[in-house]
Amino acid sequence: MLGFNVNKREVVFRGKLTAVSPLRVGAGQGHKITDLIDLSCIKVTIGDRLIPYIPGSSLKGVLRSAAEGIIRTARLKGNNLNACYPYLDSSCAKRYGNKLMRLQEEVKRSEDVEEAISRLLDFVEKNYCLACRIFGATGIMSHVAVKDCYGIDGSYSFGTRRGVAIDRRTGAVAKRALYTVEFLN
Structure with missing residues (x-):
């Protein structure tokens, strides 16, 4: 891989992201059949809390x-x-x-x-x-x-929304169509 061994300048930006509408950065499908949420937000454990983050x-x-x-x-x-x-x-x-x-x-x-x-x-x-x-x-x-962005200040909440999957071919409701999506407020 072509690298860059000479660093002529470094610019560092620090900031705070604020979601102005519900946000979902997904972790894929639920892992267990008992999971209540089909499409959950990606989270990491810090201390004893699950914190949402954006990779x-x-x-x-x-x-x-x-x-x-x-x-x-x-x-x-x-x-x-x-x-x-x-x-x-x-x-x-x-x-x-x-x-x-x-x-x-x-x-x-x-x-x-x-x-x-x-x-x-x-x-x-x-x-x-x-x-x-x-x-x-x-x-x-x-x-x-770019480093990961963590929701560390606690000024967020999780919400869920239910949806119904539509079969693209038929335009009708798909089999096992009901799903739950988790999002961040």
């Missing part, structure tokens, strides 16, 4: 998505910026991943490591979009680290 990877995904939108808007205004769509075949990782792996292998085998690294970094700089260079891609380490 840093989820927050980073939201940041990346917002940054991609800003980058694409700037490109529309004539700047030479770009942001790929990570899940399409035209993404940086799919277009350049094989070449990147070959260059990384070259670094490992090279007699002149600095020259090989220079070629590798030049390739990434010239080919990968700004979003991938900042937030990372397959084989490229991110410049952004």
